[in-house]
Amino acid sequence: MVSVAGSGTGRGSPAVTLVQLPSGQTVHVQGVFQTRQPSVIQSPQLQTVQVATIAEADESAESESVIDFHKRREILSRRPSYRKILNELSSDVPGVPKIEEEKSEEAGTSPNISAMAVPTSIYQTSTGQYIAIAQGEAIQISNPGSDGVQGLQALTMTNSGAPPPGATIIQYATQSADGTQQFFVPGSQVVVQDEETELAPSHMAATTGDMPTYQIRAPTTALPQGVVMAASPGSLHSPQQLAEEATRKRELRLMKNREAAKECRRRKKEYVKCLESRVAVLEVQNKKLIEELETLKDICSPKTD
DNA sequence: ATGGCATACCGTCATCACAT
């Protein structure tokens, strides 16, 4: 005969069951008969509901259940956020890294304009680079492909040489050893990229060492190809200006969404990795427990003698 | 070498959830 003496089955703590063997020997069995555990793949929303259900069962039901109905409906209908899911997972499981909350400004996750000093104008070239012209003199260029500081380059105006009438030559020291580039800024809003680089796909431009050159010109009738007007706040009157503003807003939204999508995919990958590693751990654990169970069965199998 | 296939990555759109 085997008697099960007792168990510590508090939620969160592993259940320890005391098994008394016929020989009088007692065995501590940990985790074979564990209390309900959330499935690995289960969303934390569901876990939340489970907990709520358990709580309900414990208490005198009626009063709470009516209130919780709508809440639960809300929870169930809500789409998961990978950050939330992973953070909830990691709060349960030590060793699982949390996804950090964005520290909006100084984090610098997006390599571009958000970190810049109040730019008045933002441009995106056909190669995907962003150019921001601040109120003062600073021009910053960021490569969306690169991250962090590397993608960000500051420019200062030098007012030298013999620029075209009304233009200011800007020298900008690239991080590569060879290059300086000239930007013509007549106080207007257009950045023109040199033709040789204009046709290059964005991923090529991001990876090649030779940097493209740009010109910032007075706007003509139409925007040059490969240039997106991104900002010129101020009075908007004509339908054309309104249309430009709409275009600018759209481009800005697209840009933000692009970044958001990147971030979302990164989080999703991290989340999936986390789940995979958790599956691996649980598989090992499961295997161990099965072996343990078999051993116990062998030991405890009634011998008719 | 080339075409087919699988996979990964990216940008965009639509939609939802939440904040203001």
Add this chain to the structure above:
DNA sequence: ATGTGATGACGGTATGCCAT
């Protein structure tokens, strides 16, 4: 009500692998 961020869905592109 509106703006914004997050995310699923979809299509396009790049890349690697394999059979021919």
